[in-house]
Amino acid sequence: MFQSAPVNGSFEELAMPLFGRLYNLAYWLARDRASAEDLVQETYMKALRGFASFQPGTNFRAWIYRILRNTFLTSQAGLNVSLSFDDADETPPEPAELHTPESILLVRAEQDLVRRALEMLPVPAREIILLCDFEEMSYSEISQALGIPMGTVMSRLSRARKAMRNLLAAQLEGTKP
Amino acid sequence: MTCPTNQLDAFVDGELSPAALAAVEAHLQTCPACSAHALAQMQLKNSVRAAADAYQPSPEFRARIAAQVATKQRRPLHFWLSPALALVAAVVLVAISVPLIARHYAHERALSELLDLHVSTLASANPVDVVSTDRHTVKPWFQGKLPFTFNLPDLTYSPYTLLGGKLIFFNHAPEAQLLFSFRQHRISVFVLKSATSSRDGVQTEDGFTTESWTAGGLHCIVVSDASAADVHALADLMRSAQAK
Ligand SMILES: [Zn+2]
Ligand SMILES: [Zn+2]
Numbered sequence: 001m002f003q004s005a006p007v008n009g010s011f012e013e014l015a016m017p018l019f020g021r022l023y024n025l026a027y028w029l030a031r032d033r034a035s036a037e038d039l040v041q042e043t044y045m046k047a048l049r050g051f052a053s054f055q056p057g058t059n060f061r062a063w064i065y066r067i068l069r070n071t072f073l074t075s076q077a078g079l080n081v082s083l084s085f086d087d088a089d090e091t092p093p094e095p096a097e098l099h100t101p102e103s104i105l106l107v108r109a110e111q112d113l114v115r116r117a118l119e120m121l122p123v124p125a126r127e128i129i130l131l132c133d134f135e136e137m138s139y140s141e142i143s144q145a146l147g148i149p150m151g152t153v154m155s156r157l158s159r160a161r162k163a164m165r166n167l168l169a170a171q172l173e174g175t176k177p
Numbered sequence: 178m179t180c181p182t183n184q185l186d187a188f189v190d191g192e193l194s195p196a197a198l199a200a201v202e203a204h205l206q207t208c209p210a211c212s213a214h215a216l217a218q219m220q221l222k223n224s225v226r227a228a229a230d231a232y233q234p235s236p237e238f239r240a241r242i243a244a245q246v247a248t249k250q251r252r253p254l255h256f257w258l259s260p261a262l263a264l265v266a267a268v269v270l271v272a273i274s275v276p277l278i279a280r281h282y283a284h285e286r287a288l289s290e291l292l293d294l295h296v297s298t299l300a301s302a303n304p305v306d307v308v309s310t311d312r313h314t315v316k317p318w319f320q321g322k323l324p325f326t327f328n329l330p331d332l333t334y335s336p337y338t339l340l341g342g343k344l345i346f347f348n349h350a351p352e353a354q355l356l357f358s359f360r361q362h363r364i365s366v367f368v369l370k371s372a373t374s375s376r377d378g379v380q381t382e383d384g385f386t387t388e389s390w391t392a393g394g395l396h397c398i399v400v401s402d403a404s405a406a407d408v409h410a411l412a413d414l415m416r417s418a419q420a421k
Binding site for chain 2: 011012013015016017019020023024027028033036037040041044045048061111112114115118129130132133134135136137138139141154157158161164165
């Protein structure tokens with residue numbers, strides 16, 4: 001049983017525990033149930049077919065997530081998505097403005113406020129925040145999953161969080177962002 | 178020191194090197210503005226973590242994909258089905274005593290069963306019976322349910338988080354399973370009183386590492402897809418907690 005050689009049968013064991021989380025991410029990308037199901041189904045079938053090319057010992061989750069988002073980007077829903085989010089340059093993130101006590105109250109906002117802000121974010125911003133804060137991927141895993149350099153991970157994350165804070169602030173003030 | 182504002186994201190995300198971490202922590206002691214920033218960032222991260230868990234697949238959809246995956250990809254052959262291993266077993270059977278082999282197989286079965294328990298815990302919508310990051314809540318929860326007690330380590334300054342515990346039945350006896358998180362990984366620690374045939378040591382299968390040891394009449398087995406080093410570090414924390 002505990003052989004060191006890679007075995008064929010582990011796709012199910014690696015992939016099925018991620019099912020719920022991948023579905024959740026798919027929904028956050030595609031924004032409706034039918035599209036999320038299509039996306040997850042296609043991802044699993046593609047990953048299964050491509051599993052032979054998966055390097056054992058590398059990060060399975062980053063690998064299958066990358067399949068999921070590439071599938072999304074080529075899907076009907078994904079074609080309408082703008083991929084530009086200000087990270088054409090790979091300059092290090094500019095120092096964010098420092099926070100005042102009011103902004104601490106801001107981030108204690110209700111869950112549906114946070115959810116609405118996430119929905120309003122551009123897809124690349126929403127995606128990177130979910131991978132970092134919800135999936136708890138490391139910067140290096142995010143870099144693998146999105147196929148972008150580490151420097152871009154950091155600058156995109158910094159910009160995404162700034163956009164998130166602005167959306168939350170705008171919602172709290174009841175004004176349009 | 179000037180304010181390390183462009184490092185506060187990396188600080189909150191646990192991405193700083195030990196040296197940079199020490200410098201930022203020292204700065205936070207003296208700078209209310211950066212402390213407020215880091216705190217706000219941490220709270221935003223926590224809010225996102227809670228709010229993002231919004232959508233669950235229907236059981237029908239999950240079953241459909243699971244069936245498709247299962248029919249296209251069978252589980253690996255177990256050792257008693259593998260022709261090569263069967264041949265080895267046959268040769269060994271003649272050469273060495275039967276009890277030794279029986280013990281070896283029982284050992285593999287025990288680890289395999291624990292690995293299955295770990296995987297099914299991860300797949301479950303309610304992975305633990307007692308949901309708490311506080312060891313002072315989780316330990317007493319097992320009292321009266323188990324014929325033994327055990328200690329849980331203080332994880333405050335470690336990268337591991339306790340997620341909770343669950344009562345399992347192993348060899349028909351009530352035993353404990355503890356669930357921890359480490360980054361995106363989940364780690365199970367099984368604390369067993371029943372005489373398992375599980376041998377002490379480290380093993381790897383299908384990307385999962387197990388580390389087992391026996392102390393004070395209890396068998397502990399740590400199971401995870403985290404690296405062997407990260408499994409080992411949690412095993413060490415568990416070992417020193419038991420030694421107290
Ligand atoms: Zn400062
Ligand atoms: Zn900030």
